[in-house]
Amino acid sequence: MEVxxxxxxxxxxxxxxxxxVVAPQLKETVRKLADEENKRKIxxxxxxxxxxDSSGCGSLVASLRVLTKNRGEMKIAGPSxxxxxxxxxxxxxxxxxIFADVESAMRxxx
Amino acid sequence: MSTKEKVAVTxxxxxxxxxxxxxxxxxxxxxxxxxxxxxxAEFVDDMELxxxxxxxxxxxxxxxxxxxxxxxxxxLDSNRLELRxxxxxxxxxPESVPDPDPASPGVSGYGWCIIREKTDRWxxxxxxxxRNFLELSVRLPQGR
Numbered sequence: 001m002e003v004x005x006x007x008x009x010x011x012x013x014x015x016x017x018x019x020x021v022v023a024p025q026l027k028e029t030v031r032k033l034a035d036e037e038n039k040r041k042i043x044x045x046x047x048x049x050x051x052x053d054s055s056g057c058g059s060l061v062a063s064l065r066v067l068t069k070n071r072g073e074m075k076i077a078g079p080s081x082x083x084x085x086x087x088x089x090x091x092x093x094x095x096x097x098i099f100a101d102v103e104s105a106m107r108x109x110x
Numbered sequence: 111m112s113t114k115e116k117v118a119v120t121x122x123x124x125x126x127x128x129x130x131x132x133x134x135x136x137x138x139x140x141x142x143x144x145x146x147x148x149x150x151a152e153f154v155d156d157m158e159l160x161x162x163x164x165x166x167x168x169x170x171x172x173x174x175x176x177x178x179x180x181x182x183x184x185x186l187d188s189n190r191l192e193l194r195x196x197x198x199x200x201x202x203x204p205e206s207v208p209d210p211d212p213a214s215p216g217v218s219g220y221g222w223c224i225i226r227e228k229t230d231r232w233x234x235x236x237x238x239x240x241r242n243f244l245e246l247s248v249r250l251p252q253g254r
Contacts, residue, residue, distance in 0.1 A: 020127050020166045051155075053162040054220035062217045082155045089227055090220045094212040 001025055003033070009109060010037075011077075011102060013045040018056030026056075030063035030074075040072030043105045047078030057090055064096070073097075075105040116187040117144070125169045125178040125197060130162065137161045137184055137193075144186050150251050156228045157191060157248065163221035164195050164244055172199025172242065188250070195244040201236045 001022065002013045010033050015022060026044075033039040044060060046052070060076065067074045076098045079087065087093040099105035119140065123129045138158045145154065168180050181196040207222040225232060231247040 017131065019130065019162055020169070021130060051158065051162075053159055053166070054218075054224055055162075055166055057220055058217040061215050064215075065217070081152075082159075085152075086159070086224070089224060090210045091212040092210070092215060095215045 001029060003029065005039075006106065008039070009041045009043060009106060010039040011043045011045050013047065014049045016048060016050050018046070018049050018052040018059070020053070020055035023055040023059035026059040027062045027066075031066050034066050034070045034072055040067065040070055041109050042067060042072065043075045043077050043102055045077045045102050046080065046083055047101070049083065050080060052080075052083045052086060054086075054090065057086065057092055060096065061092070073109065075099055075108060077102045077105040116185070118183065118185045120181065120183045122179060122181050125173045125180045125199070127166070127169055130165055130169070133165065133182060134158055134161050140184060140186065141191070145250065153251050157193075160225055160228045160246060160248075161193065163224050164193065164246065167221050168195060168197050168199065168244075171202060172197045174200065186250075191248045191250060193246040193248075197242050198240050199242065201242045202234075204232075204234050 001015055004011050012026070012029055014026065018026070030042060033042060042063070044063065064074045076096045078101050079098060087096065087098065097108070099108060121133060123133060138154060141154045141157055165180065165182070172178060178197060178199050183194040185192040204222060207219060209223055210216070210220055225246065229246045229248050233245045234243070236242045
């Protein structure tokens with residue numbers, strides 16, 4: 001998991017797998033960025049993530065909650081076919097703001 | 111591969127997320143070999159997901175405050191994939207798990223919805239002697 005800062009926007013690039021093994025790490029990363037570094041605009045870049053399960057989805061919902069509490073925004077970028085299918089099945093496609101890539105997500109903040 | 115062939119693999123493992131990925135990968139590799147992954151990539155992805163949900167649920171909910179074991183059995187024949195999970199932890203009522211509600215999204219509770227949606231048949235029962243069984247059955251895509 002890699003965090004890069006682009007002005008006031010933080011981009012978190014997740015690894016190849018987003019499952020129960022790493023879900024706590026994503027939640028903690030977002031919490032630290034929002035609570036301790038006052039970052040309120042966060043993009044979760046799923047571009048490298050080939051596998052996501054419900055624990056990964058849960059960590060995205062938890063991250064969204066943290067940001068909403070801090071009056072922030074979270075966007076999801078670059079989901080794979082598998083991720084998009086899972087978001088539809090869990091109806092989280094109606095909850096998340098989803099973009100094809102990081103650039104589109106970045107533009108949506110302006 | 112002949113359509114008469116059948117394979118069954120049983121794994122006894124700790125109910126721990128430490129072994130989730132290695133065993134999930136084994137199931138995926140087995141399916142990759144059994145099917146033509148190029149033609150059936152979406153099916154293999156779905157079954158990897160189903161396995162992940164079932165195994166993670168048992169780790170989290172069957173053994174909330176103690177170590178435990180899971181026995182996983184994977185069976186493949188020319189028509190079907192059968193996945194069986196046995197544990198000796200706390201049982202649960204699958205009918206009590208609600209469908210996800212986008213008006214009030216939760217941080218958990220999606221796993222059982224995924225299992226129900228991605229399998230043809232499922233059953234969950236306890237044998238009265240402390241063992242719980244989750245049995246999942248899925249028809250293989252045609253043309254393997």
